[in-house]
Amino acid sequence: QKEVEQNSGPLSVPEGAIASLNCTYSDRGSQSFFWYRQYSGKSPELIMSIYSNGDKEDGRFTAQLNKASQYVSLLIRDSQPSDSATYLCAVNINNTDKLIFGTGTRLQVFP
Amino acid sequence: NAGVMQNPRHLVRRRGQEARLRCSPMKGHSHVYWYRQLPEEGLKFMVYLQKENIIDESGMPKERFSAEFPKEGPSILRIQQVVRGDSAAYFCASSRTGRDSPLHFGNGTRLTVT
Numbered sequence: 001q002k003e004v005e006q007n008s009g010p011l012s013v014p015e016g017a018i019a020s021l022n023c024t025y026s027d028r029g030s031q032s033f034f035w036y037r038q039y040s041g042k043s044p045e046l047i048m049s050i051y052s053n054g055d056k057e058d059g060r061f062t063a064q065l066n067k068a069s070q071y072v073s074l075l076i077r078d079s080q081p082s083d084s085a086t087y088l089c090a091v092n093i094n095n096t097d098k099l100i101f102g103t104g105t106r107l108q109v110f111p
Numbered sequence: 112n113a114g115v116m117q118n119p120r121h122l123v124r125r126r127g128q129e130a131r132l133r134c135s136p137m138k139g140h141s142h143v144y145w146y147r148q149l150p151e152e153g154l155k156f157m158v159y160l161q162k163e164n165i166i167d168e169s170g171m172p173k174e175r176f177s178a179e180f181p182k183e184g185p186s187i188l189r190i191q192q193v194v195r196g197d198s199a200a201y202f203c204a205s206s207r208t209g210r211d212s213p214l215h216f217g218n219g220t221r222l223t224v225t
Contacts, residue, residue, distance in 0.1 A: 046213045049213050
């Protein structure tokens with residue numbers, strides 16, 4: 001089992017819809033969870049961090065964490081074509097400072 | 112610009128040469144991470160360093176690769192005797208405190224081995 005798993009996509013949604021991106025992780029001891037966005041040819045940029053079970057909202061983005069199910073998700077409301085990118089889930093592993101990334105989900109928002 | 116600075120942005124090396132990639136962390140950050148990304152693939156952890164210490168190098172190939180973060184100056188990722196399979200984007204990231212603080216990435220160095 002991979003340490004951090006994401007569906008590679010592409011996930012295609014129409015403009016204005018809600019995009020739902022999912023991530024599972026293998027280490028029950030993980031405490032820190034992050035979502036990054038990466039445009040083609042660019043470096044990853046931080047969108048959200050979440051550390052506690054439940055929802056965390058920031059603008060059009062909502063991160064959801066369920067430690068019992070080892071599941072973290074990112075919802076993007078009112079999706080825009082400019083949201084088209086690869087979204088990377090990152091999790092700290094084995095109660096260390098090492099951050100492991102999933103392979104990313106490619107999101108396509110079409111007008 | 113107080114962001115993570117990486118140089119060079121692009122580096123071309125012939126097989127057998129050495130590649131040196133440099134990274135200056137954000138001001139106030141003492142934790143540096145190096146990741147490698149192949150085309151259409153995810154970020155692969157290579158090494159995590161603090162000033163003058165390698166904390167975790169479990170993702171580094173055992174041969175030809177080394178990293179350092181000296182007391183003064185940038186962190187260096189060194190690849191000796193490069194091969195075509197080393198061609199990739201190498202990203203450096205820094206954080207303030209480690210596990211609970213997010214990583215901030217530099218623009219990366221695109222290494223091409225000919």
